Amino acid sequence: MQINKIMVVGAGQMGAGIAQVCATAGLEVLLHDVSEASLQKGITGIEKRLQRAMEKGKLTGEARQAAINRLTPSSTLKDVKTCDLVIEAAVENMEIKTKIFRDLDEQAPEHALLATNTSSLPITEIAAATSRPEKVIGMHFMNPVPVMKLVEVIRGLQTSEETYQAVKQLAVQLEKTPVEVNDYPGFAANRILMPMINEAVYAVYEGVSSPEDIDTVMKLGMNHPMGPLQLADFIGLDTCLYIMEVLHEGLGDSKYRPCPLLRKYVKAGWLGKKSGRGFYSYQE
Known part of the structure; x- marks a missing residue:
């Protein structure tokens, strides 16, 4: 065609x-x-x-x-x-x-x-x-x-x-x-990416390390061009939460449960770069 x-x-x-x-x-x-x-x-x-x-x-x-x-x-x-x-x-x-x-x-x-x-x-x-x-x-x-x-x-x-x-x-x-x-929930990209971001949020939530240091680990240790928390801010934390909810509901597996801290940030209006505040501050 x-x-x-x-x-x-x-x-x-x-x-x-x-x-x-x-x-x-x-x-x-x-x-x-x-x-x-x-x-x-x-x-x-x-x-x-x-x-x-x-x-x-x-x-x-x-x-x-x-x-x-x-x-x-x-x-x-x-x-x-x-x-x-x-x-x-x-x-x-x-x-x-x-x-x-x-x-x-x-x-x-x-x-x-x-x-x-x-x-x-x-x-x-x-x-x-x-x-x-x-x-x-x-x-x-x-x-x-x-x-x-x-x-x-x-x-x-x-x-x-x-x-x-x-x-x-x-x-x-x-x-x-x-x-x-x-046609599966999250397809391939978000099926892999969003749980990684969610796990990074859990690492902050549980006090494993700071957002800056977690992103540094992924950039320098795994050669990612951008850390998962900075990437989440750029995507939009509300979007990340929404996709995690789609994965959780569609696959019915607790490993896709959105981190409570992600929910809290979204409820606070901390949506990332577009709102000026997420895991990082984007205020001028």
Whole structure:
């Protein structure tokens, strides 16, 4: 299947990043958001990142302008009628995602594939909200999308081989490395990453060591570019907690129980970098 035109639903950090790499790779892109302010912010962010890439010599002026020309803002899902693929990157909430997929299923052409950038929610359940479950798939990009090379390509129970191959080929076209993953809670990346972060939080909770020293152990001892607690702050502690709850509920194993300290920080509004305080302070 040839994919020429894509709609990205959600103009936040992930959606804008996905739209950017698709437009840079030569695809026509509609960036959709229900919020006009979010849409404008997303477009502006893409233009700034492309400008920086050009200034660093990673992109020519012609390539930058061509990518911008391929990008069109969209305020209505009806625009999906001309698209071959949709990549949904809305908020991580099953009720919201299933509503989006029901609407997309009604509006998108029969041949169109529907992908979700969810980091933890079951693809099979999202697909069940549509009349084309064989054309629904997970396409989990890593943050920041323009920099990170990995894409988890996640098969739902009914995802067809044709759908999987088309999305895998697209990931390669975007200069990403696709890995095949089946539909289990947390997929592969978060199934491994989040318990490590949670265990680091337990180490702080139990007084094993300080956040700084735990991160130093992982950076210098295990050659991680960033410690797990700093990484948790960058991801968002509320997001980490949410994914741990998905793992705990979905797998029913006590080893995925979120650390009480993680819950306490989230209840306090200490969500990490985005709130100015997590395991570290980000106040100016």
